[in-house]
Amino acid sequence: MIQQFIENFKSHTEIDFEYVFLRDYNLLNCTGCKLCFNKGEEYCPLKDDRDLLLEKINNSDGIIFATPNYAFHVTALMKNFLDRIAFIFHRPRFFGKAFTAIVIQGIYGGASIVKYLESTGEKLGFNVAKGCCLTSLEPRTAQEQKKITQKLNKTYFRFYNKLMFTKLPNPSFAKLLIFRIANTSMLIIQNEKFEDYCYFKEKDWFESDYYYNVWLGPIKKAIRLFF
Template sequence: MRILVIMGSPRKSNTYRAARKIEEYMQSMDNVEFEYLMLKDANLLQCRGCYVCLAKGEEYCPCKDEAPLIEQKMHAADGVIFASPVYGMNISALMKTFVDRFSYIFHRPRFLDKKALLLSTTGAVGLKEVLDYLKLVAGIWGFEVSQSIGLITPPGMISKKQEQENNRKLEKAALEYYNSFQKKRRSPGLKDVLIFRAQKASFGKPGYTGSADYAYWKEKGWLNPEAKYYVDVPVNPVYNAIGWISEQMIRRKMEKEIAELRE
């Protein structure tokens, strides 16, 4: 089993040590190989917001950096750990640059066979905001988020009680993350279905969005009327019905807007 840790901390401090603890616990269960991608050392340029990757394809991006290599690393891993400390009630700037640089994956999900673990540390507050955001990103990119873990790591000396509590959380998360690789993908929740249906409506015709999005979705078979989700898993019939209605509403709205632009 291969795990890629994408480290959004500029230091090898609390978040890094927490990831190493997870590595230690998982390696006690099996032969698990960990690789650490330190974003502070990666050649990853800031997104220019030029829209080229969305309209034409990521291969046309003017930023010539290590993004293709990093995506390849994510594909090669069985699972990915997204790790970021809380900075200003959000992810670190390094992690945000990483997310922005791969914005095209929001339109063209591709990690549907991968499991993700989300990890964050903070001195006091902000864990929910960071973990919720990372869950949204990883989920739309296609990952099945198996675990989310947030640790309180106050500056200075950490109490013995807090350290024990953190280690307990890390051990539990490592065990559950490891076990998740033995299970089939879960059925999507209502929010997941709504996101799929909204994208299906948005990318359903070349005129609605960039040609790269339409071509990708068509190739995947996601534009077929019978497609209920990105992968072949059971979908709650009620969620599917709500999603279908939502898709039709979005499609009609977009058709109306395009017709008005052509007048």
């Protein structure tokens, strides 16, 4: 499915693309010690390929998370990867990078996985394009393959637009509210030993309307007055 997705790029533009299979990387299981949250990710006691994978994301313009439906969720490998980078939910950083999700399944349940991954992408800071869930049993009929191709093409164009349109999106009321709540929580803590507080302070988010510079109308700006 991903190979078919990438063929769309090859027909429209030149692109450097890399397949990243989590099974090929050493990712130890998160133990929930919370050192990455409280002190910083560099204090994580697990020494594995987490930072190598983060470097790949940092060096990219766009990311596609693809997973089969395993017991109505992402694979254990992907869930563990998300657990290992969960500190970024507190300290988002992938602003301006395009993101989409593709889920493959045999019967049903994948739509909720797509929504989960889209929500995850937003919380990490990505500019999220709506993903898709593809139902595929073997052998596939020509009609089923046609339906899959149509879904993939729609997802491709949504992702392509996010990738090419580099202007940072204007946040919704919900996103602004989440930002203000996080900001207020950090101000209440005011603990220089707490990594989240230091990160917000370093980014000047206590003085900002949002995570990045963006024009807000008077109604959206009013959210700041209440938090």
